[in-house]
Amino acid sequence: MTRKTSKTQPTDGGETHQTAQDGHETMTTQVGMPIADGQNSLKVGRRGPHLIEDQIFREKLFHFDHERIPERVVHARGYGAHGTFELTQSLDDVTRAKVLTEVGEKTEVFVRFSTVAGNKGSADLARDVRGFAVKFYTKEGNWDLVGNNIPVFFIQDAIKFPDLIHAAKQEPDRAFPQAQTAHDNFWDFISLMPEAMHMVMWIMSDRTIPRSFRFMEGFGVHTFRLVNDAGKSSFVKFHWKPQQGMQSVLWDEAVKINGADPDFHRRDLWDAIQKGDYPKWDLGVQIFDEDFADSFDFDVLDATKLVPEEQVPVRMVGTLTLDRMVDNFFAETEQVAFQTGNIVPGIEHSNDPLLQGRNFSYLDTQLKRLGSPNFNHIPINAPRCPFAHLQQDGHMAMHKPQGRANYEPNSHGEGPRENPERGFRSYPAEEQGEKLRVRSETFADHYSQARMFYLSQTDTEKDHIADALIFELSKVEAVSIRERMVSHLVNIDIGLAEIVADGLGLNEVPVAAEPARPVIDTDLSPALSILANAPDTFSGRKLGVLVTDGIDAKVLEALKLAAEDAGATVEIVAEKVGGITSNRGQRIEADQKLDGAPSVLYDAVAVIASDEGATRLGRVHAARGWLADAHAHLKFIALSEAAQAEFWPKAVPDDPDAGVFVLSADDGAEDFLTACARMRFWDRGA
Ligand code: HDE
DSSP: OOOOOOOEEEOTTSOEEEOTTSSOOOOBOTTOOBOSOSSSOOBSTTTSOBOTTOHHHHHHHHHHHTOOOOOOSSSOSEEEEEEEEEEOSOOTTTOOOGGGTSTTOEEEEEEEEEESSSOTTSOTTOSOOEEEEEEEEETTEEEEEEEESSSSOSOSSGGGHHHHHHHHSOOTTTOOOTTOOOSHHHHHHHHTOGGGHHHHHHHTSGGGSBSOGGGOOEEOOSOEEEEOTTOOEEEEEEEEEETTOOOBOOHHHHHHHHHHOTTHHHHHHHHHHHTTOOOEEEEEEEEEOHHHHHTSSSOTTOTTOOOOTTTSOOEEEEEEEEEEEOSOHIIIIITOOOOTTOOOTTEEOOOOHHHHHHHHHHHHHHHHHHOSTTGGGSTTTSOSSOOOOOOOOSTTOOOOOOSSOOSSSOSSSOSOOOOTTTSOOOOOOOOOOOOOOOOOGGGOOOSHHHHHHHHTSOHHHHHHHHHHHHHHHHTOOOHHHHHHHHHHHHHHOHHHHHHHHHHTTOSSOOOOOOOSSOOOOOOOOGGGOSGGGOOSOOTTOEEEEEEOTTOOHHHHHHHHHHHHHTTOEEEEEESSTTOEEOTTSOEEOOSEEGGGSOGGGOSEEEEEOOHHHHHHHHHOHHHHHHHHHHHHTTBOEEEEHHIIIIIHHHHOSSOOOTTEEEEBTTBSHHHHHHHHTTOBOGGGTO
């Protein structure tokens, strides 16, 4: 179906002229009847009642009334893009999956990023886990790696998932707060679930306020099984490492970005891909065998644990590139149906009780959401390789099976049959035991890795974790819940517990929660810190430049050139979107109007002002806020001389520091951009 619409113009007389002749297709009903007038419904006379026989009106409204489908029960807000996965290193020693063994092979992929708790219309910078779901359209069927940007999870058994999500989403009586965990129900549940403590450290860290989908890691979370041609089994953990580097925003920025641009992450991905700056992630694997797994202090089937990279290095085997936005959001991003059950020969599930539960839930939920067992007929879900099966009929069946035999075996000589050579064979893992409703005692250590994560952070990141806990728990009304949560922190790190207790105004640090297993001091894992592994490039980032009338255009040109060399995008911000006029009368257009583009939308900022312009900016509230926020958010800042002399003192009480650069037509821009690769001038905060 094409989407070109005919141009129609209502006339004063209430009639319309159709102008389909000007190159557009003729608009039709769903069944192809050409429409002469799509502007007016059929009435008795000019001012009379509608006629029910108006099939054009009824069809259009009928369809509109049914446009919405149920949103995902979790991960409702998401954004997707197409791309490819190219294998660079064969894993044929451990798997027979072609997608992981054919070096140089480019496999089509579709990726959907999401937040978890908020509804479809919630804001992008909610403090939340991000979904990172990848559908590989492999030669051997679709493989869905439905991961998150955090390598562990809250719970150990899928039977607790509905409780977790009920507690996290808006409270049932009041229907708020939206897209936030800062409320009683969430912390009540969490503080009663010691197994969640490792995940709590992650969600209170900067991982949950990423600067962009492009700047975050992804993880398969569970231990999966790989099986090679000889039938040998290995365990694997999957990782996505962003070539762009990791980066997060500050909490105060997140709050303000949500107001200024609730679609911040969507827009970022859209802009980058439209501009040809394709985001890339390397696929990494940690591979270990069952015996090695037994040597860990934890159980690899427990999704609240990670395998430290320092213990099992991540082997990079391929690259994912996102290079095409969807044509239509609903058809693709909304209707895509990920399923942990979608695996291919050579890749298998482990007994992780969370993963086993997911295998039921993802298939089940699609029936509710997409309304038919034929959801794999929708193009975004359909495999790209040949497929043949005897499943038939049902709502909205799009296939037209041929022939007489719809069963097998048959003696008509028709239809597909199994292929023991190519087909999926389950690894014959030995299983035995009583039928029990229990949690393995090997899952009982709830604090050691939480402690490892916290202690592996830089001081700045530790401060952010404490701040986030204090913020969230301050929104909790019941003091007993706040105290119970802090009693868990005592087991993670007494210093952290003391800071949070103090920040909450508790009289004393509560007694430690009784751990099921003694807390172990493990080696630290520097790989878990964002800042310790910060990128050393400003490429793919955004520079906001506030300009005024009367500036020397050469200063701006020099800055733009340096930014371009650094691979960054520049956005010109001015008091009027029409732009400004330089001192030589040159017109410079603005991309944004000042109060619609606060500095939180940029990674670094510059102010280029004339003498008069700088004085004027000093009187404009939005301009002062623009610079003051950039300063408070520890951004690198560049200023023209006049901006520094006249505007800075009106906006910022402190003197300019080493994170502030002065720009002229032939100096300052390169030094500024070099500094920007460090993202923030952390010393300012110290
Ligand atoms: Fe999900 N999850 N999940 N989840 N999940 C869904 O499936 C579920 C879990 C994840 O962009 C739902 O199609 C259970 C872990 C992503 O379309 C649902 C459990 C991880 C997405 C579901 C988990 C995830 C979902 C809702 C506990 C990281 C979005 C809509 C056992 C490894 C996929 C849908 C997309 C979506 C169930 C836990 C990631 C209800 C029962 C752990 C990225 O089926």
